[in-house]
Amino acid sequence: MMNNQPTPGKALRWFDPRHRQPGTWAFILNRITALGLTLYLALHLIMLGKLAQGPEAYDSFIALAKTPWVKFGELLVISAGLIHGLNGIRIALTSFGIGVTVQRQLFWSFLTLALIGSAIFGYFMFFVH
């Protein structure tokens, strides 16, 4: 076949960023953030179930959610969301042939946008509340 025994074991080499272009970093980032966000989606749905169990269950969970570690986790989720979302827009645009020749600049600008966004959220989450 085209590649020699394409085993899932080779999938780890997706994440080998050496000698790779920004395009592939975007591809790697997208996959990692996607897996993270899906995990969060599952947890989010399960946790919301506590709402159905009534006020005490939910409020005690929220108390837990205020601890710095969980907050930091939420910040990670938010930055993953920003990176995945903005990069998703980049891929949507290029996939319709828009901006293909400037895809590299798109990647860098969206990545900085996402990091700035995460910083803002981080500031609000840790210093304001």
Add this chain to the structure above:
Amino acid sequence: MIRMIQTKAHAIIIGAGFTGCALAYDLARRGLAVTVLDRGEIASGTSGRTHGLLHSGARYCVNDQESAVECIQENMILRKIAHQCIEYNGGFFVALNEQDLAYGPRFEVGAQQCGIEIDAIAPQKARQLEPNLNPDVLAVYHVPDGVFDPLRLALAFAASARFFGAEFLPYHEVENFLTNGQGAVSGIKFWNRLTNSRSELTADLVVNATGAWAGVILKKIGASVVVTPTPGIMVAYDCRLVNRVINRLNEPGDGDILIPQRRMVVIGTTSYEAEEVDYIPVEKEQAIQMNRDAITLVPRVATCKQRGVYMSARPLIGKGEAGRSLARTFKCFDHRETDGIEGLVTITGGKATTCRLMAEKTADLVCQKLGISAVCETAGEPLRSYREYYQPSGANR
């Protein structure tokens, strides 16, 4: 790997360059079982490293008319059967000084004698057709030159040969000949470089189509053929400045041809004799000289970057003091006549463009020696797609 039952006559061809592949196609089409061995892959020797000129013969129409006639006839045939890898836009012979102009009349007579259709074009019109041409061009003739991709032309013949049952064994280096009691060649010993194993293969006849290495192979059996490997340099630049092949209107000399190919232009060539041609180092002075010659033909080459530079050793027949004076035609040697060895034929010399004709003449000799009456049919129909060469056997039958 000995061939067990042998209904068809079996021929081994050493060398998978233009001649080897074309001969494999011709013999396979005439019903022989054919095995082609090459120490590298297709066209990894001289054939691959040509500049790709589909020769119109115009360069040799004054002083080597035999070679010129062969070229123009084959040029027209290849345009029909191998268009898949030929960019055919014609060519210019341009005069840039008085000495070139003096060559004009002899050029016209020679071309007319060889049946090469040329027509004179006003320099001003020529500059309009090729804006990057040297502005102080004095006279221009249009000739039916074309350009091909070397590897794909050989592959097209090889794919067609495989379609008719020929078998190719790349990376199999022939190390020696097998002989039966009476001093006749009965096969070859080879080293399979893919698996690093050695074996033998018998055949009714062995054809030595190794071009510039013809002499080297024959030493192993005490036969010989007078072939002088004559290396020449070619330099590729990274911008396609012309659509037509630009030749200098004069005697064959150094740096007298600039060929468009894909997005490049390739300037060729030089000529000197050499003994050892397995590896020919590139001399920088020759590359610099080629750059100067290219700039004289098309000044804007000065703004281009060198993309590649390479040497390849043409097989010239006979021993001459200057590489150029040797005849550029090809020759078929039946070693029964020349060395008293039966079952061995050598084909060498010639030009890339005449590979089909070289194969035809060699196939005629091989069939006559093996008592086969089939005739050549390779000029009639287009070759198979060169990509079919890579298909697993039987995929395209």
Add this chain to the structure above:
Amino acid sequence: MTDRLWHVTFSIYRKKADQPPFYQDFSLEVDPDEYVLDGIERIWAFHDRSLTFRHACHHSTCGACGMLVNGVEKLTCITPIREVTKDGGKIRVEPLRNFPILSDLVVDMSEFYLRMEQAHALQVVPVAQSTLPYESLRFPDDGLPHERLNDCIECGMCVSACPIALTAANYQGPAALAAAQQTYSLTSEKSLLALVDCADGVWRCHSGFECTAVCPSNVDPAWRIMELRRQVIRHRIKRIFRQDG
């Protein structure tokens, strides 16, 4: 053009039949302006005749000599040694990725060529339509219909660089998709759209743009895949309206 020679070590991937692969070092005196392929050929000629590697034209028109040089796909015949290492440096040479290895640096490209054949890839194209639409480069054009050998030299390096071709067995690959786009733009054969409009065709590409980065001859397969997607969608929409209309 310095005349001082560099001392360079070629570390070449070696593998015969089913023996385990290993790296063999060869140290050479090279002129930095020579090409990587010249070094490899010198190693074959003077050091180890069992070294197998694909090469033919030595000036980037045949596409046979694509290899991994220090981990990056390079056409070794046009890659100056100066570009990939320094004096006293090392050059790691490996076969292309994503292709079965036959021996040493030679890979099996039969599947690749079959895919190009199915995509009706052209080798000779009209000069006027032979560059990418967004390219400002214009070849000399005297109004007469000229033809030229296509940009794509079928070296397979885009497939070697593609992160999807790394694991997806049936992915048609950037080269075949780029060829289908070019042929469709010249001949509008609808069968090509049907061929590529599937989970193993244009929809499998994840915009890594690696193919365009390693392509030695300005084919820009990534752009062509995205353009092909637009053609496929346009064709689908037209077909939907035609069915209703």
Add this chain to the structure above:
Amino acid sequence: MLGTRPKAREGAFLWLIKILAGLSIVIVLGIHFVVNHLVAPEGLLNYADVIRYYQNPWVVTMEIFFLIAVVTHALIGIRSILLDLNPSDSFLSILNTILIVVGVGAVAYGIWLALEIASRGN
């Protein structure tokens, strides 16, 4: 023909849905954060706020739509990652059914939850 595995046509269809779902997520997330900050400046951090937030029927529909978009986008994405791991055709059909079951289950659970919360208000 080589390359068109049994589910030939579904490459484009799923890809389009993924892109549309993705875009709608970006939009809804945008609204979500804006509305969220207007309704409860520090976020829905206690039970009462959540119940009040869910009284507005627009919010309920938006949240359900958001849930469907996220679940489809996520599952199609996961499937295309798994597709790149070269599953055999039979395994892929099992995969498809699993993903559909998970998807429908999650959406059903989400809708039930949203309606349950909304009903808690009166």
